[in-house]
Amino acid sequence: MTTIRPSETLARVELFHSLPPDTIARLDTRCIWRRARAKEWIIDYQDESTDVFFLITGVARVMIRSISGRETILRDIEAGAFFGELAAIDGQTRSASILAITDATIAKMTATTFIETVTSHPDVSLRLLRFITGQVRMLANRVNEFTTLAIRERLITELLRLSRANRADPREAIVSPPPVHADLAGRISTRRETVTKELSAMEREGLVRRGRGALTLVDVPRLVAMIGDKEDALDFKT
Template sequence: MDIRATKPHESLERVGLLRSLDANDRVSFERRCNWRHAHAKEWLLEQNDVGTDIFFLTSGVVRVLITPSPDREVILGDIEAGGYFGEMAAIDGQPRSAGILAITDATIASMPAPVFREIIHKYPDVSEQLLLQLVARIRMLDQRVHEFSSMHVKHRIFAELLRRSRPDPTNERQAIVSPPPVHSDIAARVSTRREMVAREMKALERSGLMLKRRGAFVLTNVPELLQQLHSDEK
């Protein structure tokens, strides 16, 4: 990781978890961080790395991945500016449970675990927000495990598209996925091959359940997709 920092982004002000810190404390904690700049496609953490720092992302986007086998990666999610990672190791001191890859150039504040615990003890709101976000992550992972264990790959792809979509303001039955994800990205998120994603996306188009527009996919019948997902769960 390049140790040169990008000065305009060396602030924790945008980090949602730390929004309750008063300005003086925030500046003090910023000075106790190690500020670094990473380039796109650079690994910030490897799965099973040893270390207890927590990392705050103040610019850029990073991706959370696990590697069940040397030739396969599973994407758990992306973290945008204002987010954080490494909190589990900061809490329990265990090796990193996932790898972190920079998707874009990024600025990261590395905070030692004792400093983070100091914040948690001084600011109950930070502790509460951390607990809520950890619970939300556990619920999300529970849902992913359920999908992997009980859904056909076709329906895992449907579920991923629905997760990425937003309602179409012009049609309540439709949803928009923008920007449209590449097949390899979907495959890594639902634990299948890129070729399988390509086949199922073509099938969605042929059935009329998905249309391609410039810069977007349109899911034309969300209730029907949801019904198919529910039928797969029975």
């Protein structure tokens, strides 16, 4: 990563939305501002650093790598979010790797400044607690999926999670742009070839339809029934 002159501000970070402008301005000056290029690793698994990173522009991805070398995608991080807070809180090594998916602008804050800010502002502390609680729930759901669902069920669950409702047809949902098979494999902890095989079978069965720029889930109620009506899979974008 190369240092750039900061033209952005932490005011874009949801965690700090309640802070007054003068406090934000002071925090801006206490950060190191950097630009990461697409496909650049920002944090490595088990790295001993404890800084917290705020994603001002771009998209990043949280990944873990198994002993066998297989990579699992946990989630994508959008602009306005942050990562690295666990190491800042407990001082332990990094629990996951972070990869820049697009070019990104990042503000790096020391653990000391982060803890000082959180403990000095109860509203920021509450936002952080709610965020961590949400991550715990998400990871619990993922563990449940990996241990109780077959590969096709995991694939359907992930497609539903990535989709948005089709306003023209309430029975359909759309994934756009269409997901890369290797990325889907990483999200559900399987092989790319398996995802390709399952999607082809689902297309033959009339469950999905591939089109230019999108993958359509043809019958959402039927797909939901196939995975046992998991509520977390129904959070469509509208």
